[in-house]
Amino acid sequence: MFQRPDQAAYQHIQDKLIEAAKEKLSGTALSVSEIAFLPGFEHSQSFSRLFKLKTNFTPIEYRGTLN
Template sequence: MLSRFEDLLASYLDSSIEQPLPIVQHFSEALHVSPASLGDVLRTHTRQNAQQHLYYALLEKARRLLLSTSMSLRETAFHLGFDNPSYFSHLFEHKTGFTPAEFRQTA
């Protein structure tokens, strides 16, 4: 189940179509398991709950976009599915210790 989840998540994040933020419910339905069961599998294998795992994947994609594109921070946030660029910046800074702009400048 973990590898199927990872494949689904990678496809979701690599899609060129702008999509809303990924949610646990979307992936649990695609895998035909409950959100709790998906969370248990992820916690067992990654030591992260499902939401943490999704945020980690989003932030990894954000890092790649910030380093490899000239998209503005606002465009990056919308591309990742955030409705609010400020929330994207807050989450990025909370999880990485850098604002997206600082990360882009120091990398």
């Protein structure tokens, strides 16, 4: 299935954002809210929803898998 170019770009941006969030979750003690606000999310719930959609884990669950 082909995506429109703008949709593909949007997906790419989301993927990069999630990769950066994974790095912050694994390498810092920042809270999920602090990590969510870095790329401009106004509400950490929106960030958590996107993270779960892309990884099948909430940010807290993901951080828990690292220990």
